[in-house]
Amino acid sequence: MQNIYFPLDWFFITLIFFSGAYCMIVSKNIIKLLIGFEIISKASIIAIITSGYLISNINLAQSIIIVMILVEAVVIATGLALVVKSYRINKTIDITKLSNMKG
Amino acid sequence: MILYVLIYLVIIVGVVGAVISKKLLNSAIMLAIASIGISLLLFGYSAPWAAVFELSVCAGLITVLFISAVSLVKNEEDTTKEKQIKYSIFPLIMSAVVILSSIFIPEYFEKLSSYANTTQNGNELKIGDIIWSIRGIDVIAQIMLLAGGVFAIKHIFSYVKKQEE
Amino acid sequence: MNLINSTPTGIMMIPLIIPLICAILILFISEKTRYVREFFSVIVTAVSLWAAIKLFKIGGDNLELVFSWFSSHKLHFKLDYLSMFLLFSVSMFSFLISIYSISIPNKGNPKIFYFLLLLTQVASSGVVLSDNLLLMLFFWESMVIFLYIFIYISSNSQQTKSTALKTFLINGIADISMMIGIAMIYYITSTLSISEISKTKIIMTGWGTLSFFLILIGTLTKAGAFPFHTWIPQAALYSNASFMAYIPAAIDKLLGIYFLARISLHIFQINLSVQIILMIIASITIIAAVMMALIQTDYKRLLSYHAVSQTGYMILGISTLNPIGIAGGLFHMINHATYKSCLFMTAGSVERQTQINDISKLGGLFWKMPATAICFIISAAAISGIAPLNGYFSKELVYKGTLNTGYTIFFYAAEIGSVLTLASFLKLGHSVFFGKLNDNLKGTKEAPLTILLPMIALSCICIIFGFGAHLPLSKLIQPSIVSIGYIPHTELSGFHLDNLFLISITIIIFSLTLHISGFSIYGKPYKTSDHIHYAPIIKNIYQLAEKGYFDLYEIFKRIFKSLANILFKIDRFFDIVIDKIPSNISIIFSSQISYIHRGIYNYYMLAIFIFVVVYLMYLGGIKW
Structure with missing residues (x-):
């Protein structure tokens, strides 16, 4: 399955990136935020693999993707742990209510 | 080519569904569908290792994490009331972005792709060599990151017993 | 450390290293023993005195010992005749004072006192022996802190502590100016070794003059000359007699005049204007200090003003720049140390026996404390310059040197100083040892043997150096001057029946006249100088001086x-x-x-x- 049209991929990557960015900007729920973060990571994975295909060095792109996936998983896990703990303390997961350090 | 466009459509449906949906459970499942789509895409680019990794971690592990976290914050109906209008106008804005980027993006990336210089023997390097010898520091970084994550989560949840009393 | 020369010059290290080790060991002797520390330090100082005498017998000029330190800097210790002579005197005074202070009651904690005594001996031996200016500066400056602690531990009153602070500040600031002067010498000649610099002496250009005056400030403070002397009388009031007999009388003078001789004769080449400035400073010291001494009523304070005044004679002698005057200055240095120490020791013994310092309350102690009285009489006669004692010979040499330069005004100033010195000692002796015995002093006894022995030893040295004056002059002083570079062309010693002898007889007659006139006006022996004290113009100057207007501090x-x-x-x-x-x-x-x-x-x-x-x-x- 060769003959991949490079700008088509990047068109879709732009759309996915925009969706994730919109979700991060608009939401007040912390877990929705993390979902938006996840979506952006997906977009960047596709970006790397298409660039790897362009240079015709896919194996390097694969090893970078493996590192990225692991980083993403660890970040999400720690973030969700913090959200759950914060829910136990503050009884809310609204991001505008976390204001006890505001100056 | 058609196949690729179909896979991309699957991914976009999944992502848009994840953004719009009201319940958190539904958006986690939509995210899983998007991850499966990406994994198929990676198979199509003949990158099998990355595809399997993506499938097992993103479509499996992260979905399980999200669902367990959602179940731990169960009574979120009465805490966060978001304005649903913000999510309803999302397809409108999305279509605007589609139209605009179809004007600007293709020529931009065509110019960009003409800058690429292809390496000569890139396809002859094996992935084992790259992971373990050329980018060997990445392995150490991954191990340290995992250790850090594990310790952080252990210490976040270390006073569970006291709090439940 | 590798010793470059063989064992005969290793003896040079004994006066430096052994007292240092024993000083640290003294700190570890427990407090419960009574006299162990004192005897230990007596033995140690005797050992270093033996080493100094042995170095004399080895003789020879320019023994040298080099240590290499951090493999690029070298520490030079060098022994020419001047250093050998001073090493012997420093060791002898340490030995005598450590015997003397066994029985003195108010010297503070004996552990710390003997520790400081041995360390001061190490420091002064180091100053005398070292050839490198930086090494000498290290030893010189380390004596300041010991001086402070000596005064501080004497008693617990607030005035003692403020006196200690004043001493530390005056000496410390003078040492800083000396350090700057030595840094300038390094800038001019780019070497710090004294024997190197003395081959081609520094001449008095801009930087040279400035560095000479900065070092001069440091040296004059140590010796105790006019503007910087004000800590000595105050220390005499608030500290103890054995400290006064050791440092301001003996060690400070020896080291100060030693280094003054080095800088004016050996390192720098002084021209005429600097010489006149030095002689003016010397004359002002003589007259101002002896006029203050005339009116005091405290025993030790009177003696300390005389110590300041005699420094003027030494500076006058050295600044004449001909060999007779220089010989006079150096001989006066050792003589002064001898009789001034003896006088302070008598003050200490009287204070110990009667616990009174004020001479208006003392009187008639001659038959109760005969040995002390005889030592006092001999030392007082020596300091005034009465004929066959050592003070006369050294003063005669100084007068001859002053007359040889051609400026006779300094000669007159020195003569007036002599008159007033003898008058004040007549007053002191009369009020303390002669006259009527007070009732509350009837029970005083003679001082114990450990106090009497050093006094008697020093008085015997006074007599020996007087009658046999050629002995120290030919063996100690003359080789020292030759090694600096000034060769005398006449015979230095010997009793010359010339005009100077007749002038000294008239000095004795003048002072006797002053004393008897004062006694007949007032009737009490301690008031015999009051007719000078309350004379019309001089009374106002005395009032200003008492308030401290002339005190730099x-x-x-x-x-x-x-x-x-x-x-x-x-x-x-x-x-x-x-x-x-x-x-x-x-x-x-x-x-x-x-x-x-x-x-x-x-x-x-x-x-x-x-x-x-x-x-x-x-x-x-x-x-x-």
């Missing part, structure tokens, strides 16, 4: 108060410029900016994404 104390006020106001001004104005400006700016930051998460995220997109498009070069 008191003048600086007054200046510093107003200086501190001015500096405080300048500091307030800089506070406003540096602190208040920038912080006010930044508060105005930041209160504007804080309107933009609202603390809501979503705005921040939006801003970040917009920036990322715009930046990427700019990088790629997209056209709008």
